[in-house]
Amino acid sequence: MKLVRYYEGTEICPGLLDGAGQLRSLSGEVVDITGAALDAATLARLAAIDPEQLPLVAGTPRLAPCVGGVGKFMCIGLNYSDHAEEAGMALPEHPILFMKATSAIAGPDDDIVIPRAAQSVDWEVELGVVIGRAAKYVSEAEALDHVAGYCVINDVSERDYQTKLSGQWTKGKSCDSFGPLGPWLVTRDEVSDPQALELTLDVNGQRMQAGSTATMVFSVAQIISHLSQMMTLHPGDVIATGTPPGVGMGMKPQPVYLKPGDQVRAEIAGLGVQSQNVRADS
Incomplete structure (x- = not known):
């Protein structure tokens, strides 16, 4: 579904x-x-x-985030080998975890809002995993049984906030509008292999990211199993599983970041398309 x-x-x-x-x-x-x-x-x-x-819904209503009442919004960093290479960082020994504030969650086509004084807002298309059954101390073999479904996530990031304001990455990841989810929550039965999905992201019609979940350092099953050793994953919790190469921070000869008026399109095969306009905060 x-x-x-x-x-x-x-x-x-x-x-x-x-x-x-x-x-x-x-x-x-x-x-x-x-x-x-x-x-x-x-x-x-x-x-x-x-x-x-079921009743047909008239027109083309605005879409909300594809799952509501999210308890934890967890993100995995440097989880694509080719993205770690473009960032000039070593592959992690264990999944890198940071949290994204649930107040950052937005609809799939809602505007990306650049915070006041922000200069380094970046894009990251990611496979989102939504937990359907509580997971605690689960093995990799049983991990996917705890998944309700999958969705597209754009892990929007303010790189200066993330790297220069001290503390954890959460600061640069949690601004309002920085977590669009959807358009759909595609149930697990429709995704035969979460490690065989193509991801793309365009900015103003130009292809920036193109990758496959096949190049993840840690698979969805490994991520769920790992996190469940430390905390209970609850139904409705969301995990963003990392991004392939092509983020603005890694552009040569210099980084390229989002600006008001830009348009972003993120897609994962079978999971739908997000489209966002970028605007400055008032």
Whole structure:
């Protein structure tokens, strides 16, 4: 299934895409697409519904983040061998973890807002993993059983905040609008191999990033297993699994960063497309 959250006025409603790509309402079936709706029994019940029997949603409503009520927004750094090379950094021995504030979460087509005085806002297309069943001390072999689904994430980053303001990377990762999720939450059964997905990102129509999850240093299963040794992963938690090469910070002969008026398009094969306009904060 491709689960969607969309706006009716200021209210966020649950939905899904039917076989023709039309948006159907799930408001009569679940309250929202949150961790509480991502258990196996609920997903199986939704999957058994004939989409043709669900109400069509008129028009093209604004899309909300594809999962609501996120408890933890976890990110894995330097998780593509070719991205670590462009950053001039050694491959990590264990997954590098940093947290992104949940207040950074935005819809897939919402504006990227450049904070006041920021000069180094960068892009990072990433595979997002959404937990569906609590995971604690799980093995790599059973890790994917705890996944509800996958989505596109743009791990927008302010590089000066990230590297020059002391402390942790979280400062440069957590600005408002820096965590667009979606457009869809694609359930695990539709992704046969999370390590065989193509990722791309364009800025103003120019291809900047093109990569594959096949070049991840740590697989999705390894990441989930590793994190679960230290903390319980709860339904609705989100993991951004790292980015392939082509970020603005790594451009030669000098970095290239986002500016007001730019347009960003991020895509993962089978998981949909995000499109964002860039603007300055007021």
